[in-house]
Amino acid sequence: MDAIILARAQFAFTVSFHFLFPAFSIGLASYLAVLEALWLKTGKGVYANLFRYWLKIFAVVFAMGVVSGIVMSYQFGTNWSVFSDKAGPVIGPLMAYEVLTAFFLEAGFLGVMLFGINKVGRKLHFVATLAVALGTFISAFWILSVNSWMQTPVGYEIGANGQFLPGPSWLTIIFNPSFPYRLFHTVLAAYLTTAFIVGAVGAWHLLKDRCNPGARKMFSMAMWMAAIVAPIQIFAGDMHGLNTLEHQPVKVMAMEGHFQSHPNGAPLILFGIPNSAKQRVDYAIEIPKASSLILKHQLDAPLKGLDTVPQTDRPPVGIVFWAFRVMVGIGFAMLGIGLLSLIARWRKALYDWPLLHRFAVLMGPSGLIAVLSGWIVTEVGRQPFTVYGLLRTTQSASPLDAPAVASSLLAFVVVYFTVFGMGIWYLLHLMKKPPEAHEPPPSDAPIRSAGITPAPAIIEGASA
C-alpha cells in the first residue's frame, strides 16, 4: 500500500465518521429550536419534555461532532499538505469564515443552551438555542462551499508558484456552480436524517406503549417531515444530478455505469455488477433509454460513456455505482414511509399501526446511510482529482512515508471505534428510555441541586 492510498483511506475514514454527527446535529438543532418555540408559544409540557429528552442526546452527538471535526481541520495539513499549499489561498478563507461565523457561534451558545436555562431565563435561552441551530447551518454553508469549489472550481487564477489564487470576485468562488444544489440537497439530507432517527425512537416507544404522549408527538412530527421533505429531496437530488451532468459528466457516467457511449438513448441500469476490467456491467437489469429520459428528458438523446474519457481520468466505477444505488433506494423508501404515514393519518391509525412503526424503526439509521452514500458518490466520483480536472490526488499528498500514515490511520481507527462506538452505545441507551412526563434536565447524573431551583422546576412551573 502506498502513502497516497493510506492518506485517502485516512481522510475517508475520519471524514465519514465525522459526517455522521453533523448530519444528525444540523437537523437536531433545528428540531430543538422548533420544540422550544412550540413550547414557548403553546406552553404545552409535552414540548418541554421532548426538548429536554432530545437535548441530552444532542449534547452527546455534538461533543462527538466537535472532537471529530477538530481532527478534520488538521487533516488537510497533515496528510494533504501540497493540496493545502496550492488551494489554500482560495479555500482557506472560506474555512476561516466557517470558524469565525459558525464554530464560535455554536460553541459560544452551547454552554448556555445545555446548562443555562435557570441562569438566563426562557427567552434568552431560546435565543441561545436558535444561535446554535443557526451555527450548524452556517457551518454547512461554508464547508459545502469549499467542497463544491473542489468539485466545480471557478473564479481562480493560477499563480507563478503554481498556487490557485482567488480571482476578483469572492462571490463567484463561494457560489460556484454546484454549490447551491449541493447545499440544498445536503441540508435536506440532514433534516431527513434527524427526522428518521426521531421517528424511529418515537415508533420504538409506540410499539411498547401507544399512549405515551411524547412518543406520539415525536413520531407524528417525524412522519410529517418524511411525507413533506422526502419528495422535495428526490426532486432536489434530481436537480443536483443534472447539475453534475453539466459540470462533471464523468462522475455521472460512473454513477450510471455507462462504460460505453450510447448515441441513441442510454439505458437506465437498475442493478448489475460493474466490471471495470472488461468495461461493462455484468448481469445488468436495465430499462432501455430511461437514463437519457432522466438526464436529458429525451428518449433518444445521446449520452457519452467512459470510453470517451482517458483511462487515467476515470473514477473508480464500482464504488460510485453502488453508493448511488443505495442512496437512491433509501430515498424512495423514505418517500414510501411518508406516503404510508399519510394513509395512516387518513385512516386515523398513525399510532395504532405496529407494522408502520416497525418499518419506521428499521428506517432509523437510513438517513445516516444515505448521507454517507451520497458523500461517497460525490467524493469518489471526483477522483482522480482533488480539485476537479486541475489538481490530481496523486499530486496533493504530504511528503510522508507510508509507515507514518499507516500508523496514524491505525490509531484513528482504534480510537474512533472505541470512543465513538461507546458514544453511539450511550446514544442508543438514552433513546431506549421513553420520554417521560417529567423529563429530567441534561445530564441526569450529577443531581446535586439541593437548595437551588433546578431547571426542570422552572420549566414545569412555566408550562403548568
Place this chain on the structure above:
Amino acid sequence: MIDLTVIWACIIGFAIIAYVVMDGFDLGIGILFPFFKVGQDRDTAMNSIAPVWDGNETWLVMGVGGLFAAFPLAYAIILPALYAPMIAMLLGLVFRGVAFEFRWRDPAHRAFWDRAFTTGSVIATFAQGVALGALLQGITVDGRSYAGGWWEWLSPFSLLTGVGLLVGYALLGACWLNWKTEGGLQRQTVTYAGRLGIGLLIMIGIISLATLRLEAQYYQRWLSFPGVVATAQVPLATLIVTFLFYRSLRLKRDAQPFFWALALFGLCLVGLGVSIWPDVVPARVTIWEAAAPVRSQLFMLVGASIMVPVILAYTAWSYWVFRGKIGTEGYH
C-alpha cells in the same frame, strides 16, 4: 512596516494567546484531575469548565484555520513536520472532549472516563509543547515542503518544552479552580499552584537558556548590544510577575493568581516573539514568504474585524452567565 501580512500574523498570534488563555486552564484541570477526590471535588472541577471548554477549543481551530488561510505555505510545511505530535494531540482531544459528556452518561465506567479525561489532557498538552519545541529547534525545509523524516520533531529540547507546557497548564488549572471553587478543593489547588509556580519558573529558565543555543538568530536577538537592553526586560518582568503571583496567593486572593499566571504565559509568548519574529516557520520561512495573496487576506480581514469582536462579546457573556463560585449545585 505594517501591511496585511503583519496584521494577519498578529491575528493568529492573538488566536494562539486566546487559546492558551482559555484552553490552558481546562487542559490543566484535566492534568490535575487524578489528584482530586472522587465524587464532589471531581464533579465540581468538571462543572467549572463544562459550559466553556468547547468555545475554548475553538480558538485552536481558529489558530490553525487562520494559518491555513493566511499562510498556506506555513500550514503545508508545519503540519507534516509535526505529524506525530499533531495526531497525538488530536486523539488526546478526542478522549478528553467526549469525557465531558460520557462520564455523566455512564456512572459504571466513570472511573474509566475520568482516566480518559486526564490521559487525553496530558497527551494533548504534552504534544502541543513538543510541537512548539520542534518548531523552535528548526525543521528541514526544501522548496515549498517539509523535507525531514517523521521523527525529526523528537529531541531532548522538544521533550523539555512538552514537560514545560504540562507544568504551565497545570498551574493555570490550579489557579482557575482556586478562583472558581471553595473549601477543601480550593485549599488543595492553592497548594498545587504554589508548587507549580516554582516548577514553571524553573522550566522557563531551562527552556530559555536552551533556546539560545538552538539557532544563532535567537542568540543574537537576545544578547547582542544594544538589543539586550530591551530584551533583558522580559526576564526581569518575569521575576516581577512571579513575585506578584506569590503575593496574591499569600493574600488568599481568588482571581488574581490566575491572571498573574496568565501574565507569565504572556511573557513567554513575548519571548517567543522576540526569538522568531518575523518568521512563521522559525528561522526558515518568513510571514511574507508564506503569505496568501492580498485578495485572500483582505477578504478574511473583513470577516475577522467584524466577527472577532462579536465572538469575544458573546464569549464574555457566556463566562458572565456562569460567573462566580461553582459551589455544590453544579449546572451540568
